[in-house]
Every structure is written in structure tokens, then in C-alpha cells.
Amino acid sequence: MQVKNIRIPPRHEVKPFFQPILSLQSQEIIGYETLGRHVRESGVESLGAFFHNPDIPEEMHLMIDRHLREQAIQRLASTANDGMLFINLKPSWIYRTFKRTGKLPTIELLKKYGVDSSRIVIEITEEEFTGGLQELTWIVEQYREFGCTIAIDDVGSGFSNFDRIASLQPKILKMDLNILKKSLFHDGYKALMQSFSILAGQMGASLLVEGVETKKELQSALQVGARYVQGYLFAKAEPDLLPKDTFKLMLKEEMKLFGRQEFERYNSLLTVPQSLDELVHASYVITSAGDADALIEQAIRNVSEQCIRIYICREDGYQTSSNYTRREEGWGKDESYRGANWTWRPYFISNILMMDMQKQGILSQPYTDLDTSQQIRTYSCALSEGYYLFLDLLM
Numbered sequence: 001m002q003v004k005n006i007r008i009p010p011r012h013e014v015k016p017f018f019q020p021i022l023s024l025q026s027q028e029i030i031g032y033e034t035l036g037r038h039v040r041e042s043g044v045e046s047l048g049a050f051f052h053n054p055d056i057p058e059e060m061h062l063m064i065d066r067h068l069r070e071q072a073i074q075r076l077a078s079t080a081n082d083g084m085l086f087i088n089l090k091p092s093w094i095y096r097t098f099k100r101t102g103k104l105p106t107i108e109l110l111k112k113y114g115v116d117s118s119r120i121v122i123e124i125t126e127e128e129f130t131g132g133l134q135e136l137t138w139i140v141e142q143y144r145e146f147g148c149t150i151a152i153d154d155v156g157s158g159f160s161n162f163d164r165i166a167s168l169q170p171k172i173l174k175m176d177l178n179i180l181k182k183s184l185f186h187d188g189y190k191a192l193m194q195s196f197s198i199l200a201g202q203m204g205a206s207l208l209v210e211g212v213e214t215k216k217e218l219q220s221a222l223q224v225g226a227r228y229v230q231g232y233l234f235a236k237a238e239p240d241l242l243p244k245d246t247f248k249l250m251l252k253e254e255m256k257l258f259g260r261q262e263f264e265r266y267n268s269l270l271t272v273p274q275s276l277d278e279l280v281h282a283s284y285v286i287t288s289a290g291d292a293d294a295l296i297e298q299a300i301r302n303v304s305e306q307c308i309r310i311y312i313c314r315e316d317g318y319q320t321s322s323n324y325t326r327r328e329e330g331w332g333k334d335e336s337y338r339g340a341n342w343t344w345r346p347y348f349i350s351n352i353l354m355m356d357m358q359k360q361g362i363l364s365q366p367y368t369d370l371d372t373s374q375q376i377r378t379y380s381c382a383l384s385e386g387y388y389l390f391l392d393l394l395m
Contacts (some may be wrong), residue, residue, distance in 0.1 A: 008056065009038045014047070014064055016072040017237035020246070021086060021208065021230045024222065027251035029244040031084030031121065033230065034072040035237045036064065062093060070109055077113040081241045086121040088153065091164075094124075095131045098139045107146050117147030124168060126154035137167045151208070155196055165199075172228070173200045174208045181217070190375065191368040197225040215254060222258045265395070266363075271304060286312070286387050289338050292321035299389070300324060300331055308369075308376070309392035312383065315352050317343035320387065347378075355382050366395055 018032035036047035047068075051061055069087060076085050087106060098104060110117055122143045144150055151172035152165055165173070175196060182189035200207040209221040212231030221229050234247050286292050292312040299310060305326075312321040323337040342348050351362050361381030369376045375395040383389050 008060055009047070009050070009064070011064070011067050013039055014067055015039045015239065016068045016075065017044075017239055018072075018241055019230060019237040020235050020242055021084075021228055022234060022247060022251065023228055024251065024255065025227060027245075027248045027255070029083060029242060029246060030228070031086055031119075032241060033086040033088070033123070033237070034068065036068045037237070037239075058093075062097075065093070066105055069106060073106075073109045073113050073115055075241075076119065077115050079241060081244075082119075083241065083244065084119045084121055084149075086123050086151065088123045088125045090125050090127050091136055092127060092131065094139055095136050098142075099135075104139070104142055106148075107143065110146075118149075120148045121151050121172065122148050123151045123153040123174065124164075124170070133163060133167055140168055165203075169203065171205050172208050173203075173205050174210055175226070178211075181211070188373075193220075193224045194366065201225070218254055219258055219261075222255070268304075268306065284384060286320065286384055289320055289322070289335075292387070293324075293333070295383070296321055296324050296389075303391065306394045307391050308372070308374075308394055309390075311337065311390050313342060313388050313390060315386050315388065317341045317348060351380055352388065355380065355388065 015037050016034045017037045018034055020029040021031045021033060022028065023030045036051070038045045038047055038050075047064070050056065050064070072085060072087070089106070094104070106120070106122070107117075109115075110120065122140070124140065140150060149172065150168060150170045151174055152168060152170045153174045155165070155173045155175055173196060175193065179189055179193055179196075197207055199205075206227040207225055208228035208230065209224070209226040210230040212218050212221055212229045212233045214233060217231070218229060218233060235242065284291075284295065286295065296310050296312065300307075303310070308326045310321075310324045311319055313319045319337050319340045319342065321338065323334040325332050325334065347364055351364070354362055359382070361379055364378040364380075366375055366377055368374070369392065376392050377395065379391045379393055381389050
């Protein structure tokens, strides 16, 4: 059968292929995403064009998708491989099918083949959805209550919006591969990737970065806190399941390299506060903005080029000193920041408390500087009673 030059494949030529998903925690394959392929004597083709063709009736899409899904679940039930199966489901399909029948075909298939539901990850795919979000959430909750894990696919693309993420409360956020690739060359996309990492952590979800094709992209995934990775660097979708330790040696080497680079980077950052050790432990009294500025002017003689900004605040968040900012021609002084309050920054109060409790300085998580748009960390340490020194450091 054909619809506008798109051939609808016969069911016997439609097969599920499996792309491995790896855990950076264990360096093993922990599961597979099932993807549809049209298998003929002339070769193997992706079914992407078929599923994305709006001219093909939805019932034809559903028929082929369910056929693929049943084969994949049957394969899972019959193999000794203990990996998980990631199944893509469009929200519109879930919504309309349940509204019409009151059933969820995937759950029926799991019951039919006796598959442990904890081995199934339901990926809610990227798609514009016009139905009721509350109803969709309630329907997706049926999968969760049955024991399946919920994931959101293509986070960062146009349709996987924050309302959907917040409402569905997934345990896995799957990063849109285009953001990863752009983040290698663009600070804005790098910041966006890091924001999704923070979002995952706040929600109690794990970050899965897909589309990893190079070792450089794998390093980027590690930098943003990915727990899982997937992509051609490891394997394309294949008809067979691989032994779970297939890529273990390669991942161990890459993670060793990543760890060494991170240690070197942190060590270079920590040389900045070490150079201020004598100053920090000296006895002096800050009674005015002038005192604070004089102290900073003494400090900047010893800091490395990684330090781009220095200032002093009180424990109530008010900045006492001027801002001292590194420029091409030397250090610049901006008195307009005197009296600015920084308690609105999420890290400020918690860092003050931690410094008081631990009696040592703190290095913040990476973030993008508001003024320069550069990736920085802030080192902060206690000075005399009630005053704290802050240094913004380039990554």
C-alpha cells in the first residue's frame, strides 16, 4: 500500500531493532531503546519517514507501532538479557487510545508475555499535544502505578515544555541531541544543558544524553552530569542485544581521562584561594567600604589570571566593598556595587552557613556570569567577624 509516495510496509517486513543505553555509573549496558526498521532483501531502512508522515492515517501508524512493540516485548521475555526496554509513545496516542478503550495496550502486552514492569521505560516522545495535560498525567500515572519508569524524550525541543515535565514527574530526562552538539561551540547552549542537569537533580530524575557520536561529546555529557548515554559512539540500533559489558573498557578509559582533567581543573582553581591564605588568616578590622577596598587591593596582587572579579559582603548579603573587575588594561574599580544585596542568589545564604560551620572556603557549582556570559565558579571564604570575600573564577 502507498500513500503519497510513502510505502506502508507489510507487517512481516517490520522488525524492532535495539540501540544500547549505557550507565556511566556501572559502565554497562542497562537497557535498549526499541526502534522500528523496515527489513527487506534490498536492505534495512528506518521507519522514521513513515511515522512522521502526516498523510498516513493514524490508525496505520498505530498498527505498525503496536506490531513493533509486541515483537520487542516478546523478545525481552524470551532472552536471558536482563536489560531494560525503552519504548517510545506519543502522548496523543496514549491519550486517544485510553479515552476510547479505557486500556493501555503496552500494559496488556506486558501481562500477556509475563514481563516484569520494572524493566520497562515509557518514553513520552516529543510531539505537540492539544489534549488535557491533567488527563494525560493521570493516564501516564497508570504506567507508573503498574511499575514502569517514566521518561521524557527530547527535553529541550519545542514541544517537551516545562509544564509537561513538571506534571508528569519523570524519573529520566532524555536530552535532545542537538543541544549537546551546539553546546560544544556555544556558551548559551552549554548553559542550557547545565540547567537541565540542575532540573533533573531537583526533580530526582536521571539525565540521559542521546546522540553521543564522539568521545568529545561523551566528555560533554560527563560534564553536565549525565547518568546515562546513548549514541553511535557505542552502537547503532541493531537486531541483536549485546553483552552488557561490551563497552566497559572504553568507558572506563574515558571516565579516567575525564576524572584526571577535572582534578587538574579544580587544582588550578584552588591555587587562587591558596594564594590568599596569609591574607585571609591575618588580623584586621573592616569598619568601612574604604577598609574593604584596601583589603581587596592588597589581595589582587597575588591572584592568578583565572580570577576576574573580587568583592566583600557582610553576612546579611549587603556588599561592603566596590567591585574589582579584571580588564585588559588592569583591574577596574566600580563603587556603584557598594550596598548591593546578594541574598537573592540561591547559593548565598547556604554558603554563608556552610563557611561558618566548616570554617573553610567554598567553591560553587559552575554557572554563567550575568555580565560576561562566561562560565565561572565563585570561591567564597570568611574574613573578619561577619565579612566574607568572594572571588569569581573562570572555568
